Amino acid sequence: MPPIAVAVAVALCAAAAALLTPWARRLVHSDSRWLRYPVPAAAAGLAGAGAAVLADGWAELLAFAVLVVACGLLAPVDLATFRLPDRIVGPTYPALLGALLLAAAVEGEWDRLLRAVLAGLVVLAGYFVLAWISPTSLGLGDVKLSGLLGMFLGWLSWRAVLLGTLSAFAIFALVALVLLAARRTSRGADLPFGPAMVLGAAAGAAWWTLS
Numbered sequence: 001m002p003p004i005a006v007a008v009a010v011a012l013c014a015a016a017a018a019l020l021t022p023w024a025r026r027l028v029h030s031d032s033r034w035l036r037y038p039v040p041a042a043a044a045g046l047a048g049a050g051a052a053v054l055a056d057g058w059a060e061l062l063a064f065a066v067l068v069v070a071c072g073l074l075a076p077v078d079l080a081t082f083r084l085p086d087r088i089v090g091p092t093y094p095a096l097l098g099a100l101l102l103a104a105a106v107e108g109e110w111d112r113l114l115r116a117v118l119a120g121l122v123v124l125a126g127y128f129v130l131a132w133i134s135p136t137s138l139g140l141g142d143v144k145l146s147g148l149l150g151m152f153l154g155w156l157s158w159r160a161v162l163l164g165t166l167s168a169f170a171i172f173a174l175v176a177l178v179l180l181a182a183r184r185t186s187r188g189a190d191l192p193f194g195p196a197m198v199l200g201a202a203a204g205a206a207w208w209t210l211s
Contacts, residue, residue, distance in 0.1 A: 001061070006052040013048030013065055014041040017072035024073045027087055032080030044072025047202065054156075054205055059106040063099035066092065067152050071198045074145065078194035084141030092148055100155060112155050119154020119161045120147045126165070142193050149201040156208050164204020171203070172196035 001009075018041040025035045033039070051064035070092040074084050097117075104113035124147035131138040146165075153161040172193055180187070 001052050001055060005061070006049055009048040009052035009061060009065065010045045013051070013068050013072065014045030016065075016069045017041050017044035020069070020073055024077055024088065027085055028077055028081045028083060030077075030080045032076075034076040034080040039076045040072045043075055044069050047072060047198075050202060050205070054209060057103070057107060059099075059103040063096060063103050063155070064152070066095045066099050067148060070096075070148070075195040075198050078141075078192040082139075082190055082192050084139070084145050084194050086141075086144070089141065089144045089148065096148060096151060100151065103155075115158070116151045116154040119158065120151035123147060123150030123153075123161065123165060138193060142197065145194055145197055149197055153201055153204055153208075156205060159211070160204045160208035162204075163207045164201040166200070167203040167207075168193075168197045168200025171199050 018037050021035060021037055021040045024040070025031060028035075047068040048065060051068050052061055055061035055064055070088060074088055077088070078084055100113055100116055104110050124143065127138060127143040127146035131140065131143050149164065150161060153164040172191070175196065176191055179191070
């Protein structure tokens, strides 16, 4: 997309996340530094730039922007409260699915829509099994977020699904090791997994674009 489209996407995604930040703070009853205006706005703006570079048209960009704004709120909320609230994750499902449906109709990419839905279900099921096996490692919020990220990655390709999903676990492990080395956490301490999931999806999309 042209630079002006990227700039507009950055501005709109950042503005949307900033406008929704007070609602998110009230929702989780937290005044953490992670939930002050600059953090969600910066996260959504940066992701919005990536979405604009990735998108082939306005309809696809709209779908990506829906997820970008949601993740721009969810990652800081998880860092602040170790929660991924249903009131953010839940409405994002129909919003993202509807936007992908619009993109499929505009671009005639019905096969990509089918793959996105299937990928969302596959990733969701995989995370559910992992959470069932080790409920102390993954929460239901992580499971629910995985379906959204799976749909996004599935719209791109199955390769992106694999790369994005595995990257989340690699990023989480790396961050945990760094924090342990810096003595900022301890063995067995809880760490939020949502931000690593979001970064993993971004990494999967980037690798898919460059491959």
